[in-house]
Amino acid sequence: MMKKKEHKECMSALLPVRDTLDVIGGKWKILILISIWEGNKHFREIERSIPKLSTKVLSKELKDMEENQLITRTVLNGFPVRTEYTPTAHSKTLKKVILELYNWGVNHRKKIFGKNA
Incomplete structure (x- = not known):
């Protein structure tokens, strides 16, 4: 018979999922x-490619993404100085x-809202 996991064991086992959601979560x-x-x-x-995204929020999100090694930020010399963001492997x-x-979202919407969702 399988032993029930304690709360701490469950939380520890789910830590990678939580980390993933922290890194890619949000709007x-x-x-x-x-x-x-x-x-x-x-x-x-x-x-410009994302309607309703404010400059302040974009700046914060780019910093978070750089810290999590999802993007690389490169400052290019020239006038004006430009910053380039590139995806990491x-x-x-x-x-x-x-x-x-x-x-999963497509299937969930169909289940909840009907076939044409």
């Missing part, structure tokens, strides 16, 4: 990541995860 991070994957490299390009490992989240 904007996945959208920003997809924008960068699609070739938008500069701050204004990313900002580590971020590209999330593509399959995001696709599975998308597929």
Whole structure:
């Protein structure tokens, strides 16, 4: 017979899932990541590609994503000085995860809202 797990064991086992949700969670991070994957490299390009995303929030999210090694920030010399954001190989490992989240979401919407959701 299987032994029931204690709360601490469950929390410990779920820590990687929690870490993942912390890294990609929120309203904007996945959208920003997809924008960068699609070739938008500069701050204004990313900002323009995502309606209703404020400059302040984009700046904060980019810093978080850089800290989590999802993107690389490079300051380019020239006038004016430009900053370029590029996806890391580590971020590209999330593509399959995001696709599975998308597929789950499609099925969930059908189940909850009906076939045409």
